[in-house]
Amino acid sequence: MISNAGALGWDVDEARVAMVDLRGPEPLDVTYGDLKRRSQAVARGLVARGVRPGERVALAAFNRADFPAVLLGTLLAGAIAAPLNVKLPAKTLSEVIAASGARLAFVETAFAGAIPAGVEVIDFDRGFEDFLDFGDFEPVAVAPDAISMQPYTSGSTGAPKGVLLTHGGQIWAAGTLVEARRLRADDRAILAAPMYHKNAIVALKTALVSGSAMIVMPRFEAGAYARAIADHGVTMLTGVPTMMRLLLDHPELPDAATRAKVRVVSMGSSPASERLLGDLASAFPNAEIHLNYGTTEGGPIMFGWYHPDGRPQPNHSIGYPIEGCEWRLEGGATADEGELWVKNPGVAKGYQNRPEAAAERFIDGWYRTGDRLRRDAEGWFYFVSRIDDMMVTGGENVFPQEVEGLLERHPAVRQAAVIAVPNETKGEVPVAFVVLRPGPAPDEAALKAYAIANGPAYAHPRRVLFVDSLPLNGANKIDKSALKELFSKETTPR
Incomplete structure (x- = not known):
């Protein structure tokens, strides 16, 4: 039997700042002592409400200092934390909560209406303080293979699936990733990605284990993110590539002296273009740029940024396998x-009440990621594409990421996103959505000609649509489902 407490910041000096919450009108410092006391108060409150080990506790809220207190308090009580994507439509959110079997849900007022009947609601904004029961709490001992958390898949290929992560696996992941990332206690990392998403949960856990401080934004907004870097001495940027692009393009990007203090830029959840990597390297000259690859089900992260022989990480590499991760x-x-395919102590046990879906992905202890990767001669790995993203155009395999990267090498293109659309002759063809830089603008024909001249002709986008910005989903990744809807409304493939 094990306990989560020692692995999640409990041994850190209680006077150290764990988080700076930027949700209110003034920044709120939360020390490790504050976090411990409030997490224990959550655990005591859950027990007082009759929540038993193994029961689900849902979280429906944007980022806030008490989000991790509820997460950790739920673990201390031996219950299962189920963080939910609050950007889902209310009907879908309600259906997910009902399917989760949650006994109780912590919510912001805006999402209280989505909670199904029979689920007790604790409103962060109206009554959370009354729920807390302050005092010492002895963590409930749990089996290493007991379920600790149930985050959800994005739902981009069907209804969101509850991923069953174990206590032992998550303790292994948190400790292993701190070492793999070489985090320091004096780091100050900024977190604006939603805490219900695995990318943010990893950042949060590794910060707590290392004893560093996390600057927490309720949601991403480029100007506020830029100001927070300067105001709070941020040394580590975390997020997804789209967020970094918006930061670099914002007029409030911090001055050179402030940017020089940033030592790590850490991105995950989607690929980064060659142009973005170059722009980040110029803007943050003293920072290592880490491209994180991971899946909610797979550990969650299988690769680190340091080679055992000390070899430098190549541009675009997602890393070298972490010790203990088979692939x-x-x-x-x-x-x-x-x-x-991956196998490590952090791999999920499956999906809640989805045995058929689990059987397709979890096989003899291995997890099939659905991602196509390649490995170079030195052992570094590179993301190629999602298996289901690949389109077949006239018998040729076309990967959207490669077409996007090609278009973004054009000097007038700031961002590009490519989708597959049906075509009677070719089967599927690429269509591109492009955000242009200020200045002379190429037309559709010019960008098509550029793609044909600089890449395989069969992969050139058959249509190029110009947009002011690319839509984002709940994880701040480009929402390609929304792009497909936009394409179907505005045009037909040629």
């Missing part, structure tokens, strides 16, 4: 490219 590449033309 294999299946179904590729060579042994060094194919779908990534």
